[in-house]
Amino acid sequence: MNQNYTTVAQKSSSVLATNKVLRNTYMLLSLTLLFSGLTAAISMFMNMPPMTYLISVIGGMVIAMFVLPRFAHSTAGIGIVFLITGMLGFGLGPILTMYASLPNGGNIITLSLAGTGIIFLGLSAYALATRKDFSFLGGFLMVGFLLVLLAAIANIFLAIPAMSLAISAVVIMIMSGFILYDTSRIIHGGETNYVLATIGLYMTIFNIFISLLQILGIMGNDD
Amino acid sequence: MDDLNWMQIVSALALVMFIVILFPATLDKLKNSPQGTSQEWMSFISVLVVILLFIAFLISLV
Numbered sequence: 001m002n003q004n005y006t007t008v009a010q011k012s013s014s015v016l017a018t019n020k021v022l023r024n025t026y027m028l029l030s031l032t033l034l035f036s037g038l039t040a041a042i043s044m045f046m047n048m049p050p051m052t053y054l055i056s057v058i059g060g061m062v063i064a065m066f067v068l069p070r071f072a073h074s075t076a077g078i079g080i081v082f083l084i085t086g087m088l089g090f091g092l093g094p095i096l097t098m099y100a101s102l103p104n105g106g107n108i109i110t111l112s113l114a115g116t117g118i119i120f121l122g123l124s125a126y127a128l129a130t131r132k133d134f135s136f137l138g139g140f141l142m143v144g145f146l147l148v149l150l151a152a153i154a155n156i157f158l159a160i161p162a163m164s165l166a167i168s169a170v171v172i173m174i175m176s177g178f179i180l181y182d183t184s185r186i187i188h189g190g191e192t193n194y195v196l197a198t199i200g201l202y203m204t205i206f207n208i209f210i211s212l213l214q215i216l217g218i219m220g221n222d223d
Numbered sequence: 224m225d226d227l228n229w230m231q232i233v234s235a236l237a238l239v240m241f242i243v244i245l246f247p248a249t250l251d252k253l254k255n256s257p258q259g260t261s262q263e264w265m266s267f268i269s270v271l272v273v274i275l276l277f278i279a280f281l282i283s284l285v
Binding site: 119138141157219 | 231233235237239241242244245246248252254255256257258259264266274275278284
């Protein structure tokens with residue numbers, strides 16, 4: 001009997017911990033997205049050159065891969081997450097300026113933002129409501145991501161618009177899978193660090209937004 | 224190829240670097256990820272089809 005009580009207590013404390021990670025992740029994610037929006041607006045206002053995007057993305061990714069894991073378990077990790085997301089937002093400035101200058105650029109940016117929000121919220125709600133375990137996607141998503149990176153390298157030199165379109169569509173599919181995978185990891189206790197969970201989800205949102213911009217930009221300017 | 228500029232070269236090098244860094248983690252995930260059932264894969268594919276239809280809808284609005 002005592003053993004049953006212990007098991008129930010352990011389960012409920014595990015559920016509480018999971019809920020805490022989820023709540024902190026979504027709170028930090030909301031704040032970082034707002035901060036990115038602010039730095040993107042500053043970058044647009046300062047009329048930064050296109051190379052800003054490249055420098056910011058490379059810098060942000062390097063910090064995310066090499067610096068963040070060392071500080072993820074301390075409060076400094078939160079500051080580093082804001083640094084990364086602020087840099088990525090700042091890098092978005094020139095891209096948004098370029099799209100805003102297109103004839104229907106405002107429409108493309110608005111639709112990309114709304115589309116990204118709907119995809120993220122829809123997939124998160126699906127993973128949270130069904131509580132399915134998507135851990136089986138791990139290997140598939142990583143291999144898919146590496147293949148997309150290889151295709152992206154090829155297309156830097158080939159510059160085929162149809163290939164850009166296909167790569168962007170595949171990136172959205174893979175990032176959608178990562179949203180399910182990451183959310184299910186939090187739900188099932190596979191990710192207990194909300195700093196790392198936040199940066200993972202932020203990257204998926206960032207990539208979906210950039211890819212949607214590219215798809216809608218190409219399809220909306222075919223005349 | 225004549226228009227190849229330093230930004231393209233840096234982009235390509237950065238992507239190569241990411242592939243090299245992510246490769247060991249990919250191998251690890253491939254070895255240690257659990258196998259999904261056909262039902263689990265079908266539900267994932269259904270989600271992807273919905274996303275594709277949604278993107279097509281967004282394109283129709285541009």
